[in-house]
Amino acid sequence: MKEIRNRIDRRNFLRAAGAAGLAPAFAGVTKGLEASEEANAEKKGKPKYQQVPRRKLGKTGVEVPCLSLGTNRLVDNQVILRGALRWGVNYWDTAHSYTGGNSELTIGKLLSRTPEVRKKLFIVSKASGARTVADVENHLQTSLKRMNTEYIDLYYGVHGLSDAAQLTDELRQWAESAKKRKLIRFFGFSTHKNIDQNLVAAAKLGWIDVIMTAYNFRLMQDSKIQAAIDTCHKAGVGLIAMKTVALDIQERRRVEKGEEIETEADKKLLGHFLEQGRAVEQAKIKFVLEDERISSACVGMSNIANLTSNVTTALDKTGLARADREALAEYAHATCSGYCAGCAYICDSGLPDAPYVSDIMRYLMYYNSYGRHDEARELFAQIPGNIRDKLLDVDYSLAEARCPQHLPIGELVAEAVRKLT
Numbered sequence: 001m002k003e004i005r006n007r008i009d010r011r012n013f014l015r016a017a018g019a020a021g022l023a024p025a026f027a028g029v030t031k032g033l034e035a036s037e038e039a040n041a042e043k044k045g046k047p048k049y050q051q052v053p054r055r056k057l058g059k060t061g062v063e064v065p066c067l068s069l070g071t072n073r074l075v076d077n078q079v080i081l082r083g084a085l086r087w088g089v090n091y092w093d094t095a096h097s098y099t100g101g102n103s104e105l106t107i108g109k110l111l112s113r114t115p116e117v118r119k120k121l122f123i124v125s126k127a128s129g130a131r132t133v134a135d136v137e138n139h140l141q142t143s144l145k146r147m148n149t150e151y152i153d154l155y156y157g158v159h160g161l162s163d164a165a166q167l168t169d170e171l172r173q174w175a176e177s178a179k180k181r182k183l184i185r186f187f188g189f190s191t192h193k194n195i196d197q198n199l200v201a202a203a204k205l206g207w208i209d210v211i212m213t214a215y216n217f218r219l220m221q222d223s224k225i226q227a228a229i230d231t232c233h234k235a236g237v238g239l240i241a242m243k244t245v246a247l248d249i250q251e252r253r254r255v256e257k258g259e260e261i262e263t264e265a266d267k268k269l270l271g272h273f274l275e276q277g278r279a280v281e282q283a284k285i286k287f288v289l290e291d292e293r294i295s296s297a298c299v300g301m302s303n304i305a306n307l308t309s310n311v312t313t314a315l316d317k318t319g320l321a322r323a324d325r326e327a328l329a330e331y332a333h334a335t336c337s338g339y340c341a342g343c344a345y346i347c348d349s350g351l352p353d354a355p356y357v358s359d360i361m362r363y364l365m366y367y368n369s370y371g372r373h374d375e376a377r378e379l380f381a382q383i384p385g386n387i388r389d390k391l392l393d394v395d396y397s398l399a400e401a402r403c404p405q406h407l408p409i410g411e412l413v414a415e416a417v418r419k420l421t
Helices: 002-006 010-017 027-041 078-086 098-113 115-120 133-146 169-180 195-205 223-235 249-257 264-274 280-289 304-315 322-334 344-349 357-370 373-381 397-402 409-420
Strands: 054-056 063-065 067-070 091-093 122-126 152-159 184-191 210-214 238-242 296-300
Touching: 063 067, 067 078, 067 304, 078 098, 078 304, 091 296, 098 115, 098 133, 098 373, 133 152, 133 169, 152 169, 152 210, 169 184, 184 195, 184 238, 195 210, 195 223, 223 238, 264 280, 264 322, 280 296, 280 304, 280 322, 344 357, 344 397, 357 373, 357 409, 373 409, 397 409
Parallel strands: 067 091, 067 296, 091 122, 122 152, 152 184, 184 210, 210 238, 238 296
Antiparallel strands: 054 063
């Protein structure tokens, strides 16, 4: 193990962390795929390529692939869309705001050229930034036009639910109306913060079909989130996982700067999986996929190599060993001070003058981890000006003391102000 740790240089870190993402994680499985593709091609009516396993989407009666395509960085790239469909990854997740609308427009170009493909797809979009039910309706109509489709299979009427009080009776009536007008088939919301509270509340409402929630090897260590996931699963609410890789602050900064790995926790984790020839990013996704309460893991994929790698992970039937799970759990605990778990109600209680801290942490993640600089700045700019102007003057010590993850909140807010303004 010592020799392996010594070999973990910048190149190995980028490869294992998935920043390069250019090779399938499991080479042996890939060879098997090639052989099976040829065999399948000889059978009439059978797909040429192996199809990603499918799972029930709550009580909707629909089955979706366990791996879904996140298009948050999609701009005029139909190759990735066709490639995803080839492997049965027909759940395409987009949003009104993604890449300034270009994500939806790219899907729309494909459907305008090959309209017969629509019946094979399960298209999902979100009412990004909608503040009223009228906004939700307008966003939906725009998305329908952009994507050249008469309906959206699953529509998240709230993109980034922070408080279950946002799930009003007016919104419920709108969802019912949209279904009756056959504009949407199912309704739900996405959530990044106060996750456990939002999931439990939604399960009790009875009219939420699907929830897209942050869920990864870090959040899986939280007993409250685990209980909330179980409550939704038992209530028949479909669950889609996002933010499955969960880079912490230090990882994000190193990837951004191209620096070599430094901490012993990182070296230990990477050494563990490099011994197996497995990328850490794929192990993290596999960890989520092995939770059968999750209908699908939505992963942002911007090139065919990354798609192939993730599909290989989904197709691989070899589960993570106990030692693999323990390695990820140990790493989660060792690096928890670098990851915002979205428990906004805790930090908000200590920051009456700056109630947007968890949002700021997420925007900073978009900037550092995903390279979504423009979107991060646009979201940050939506914070009321009187609050933004005072962010550097706030005392964050009480919130830092209460934070379960022990985040250096003041330092991170200062970084966000510097990068996002």
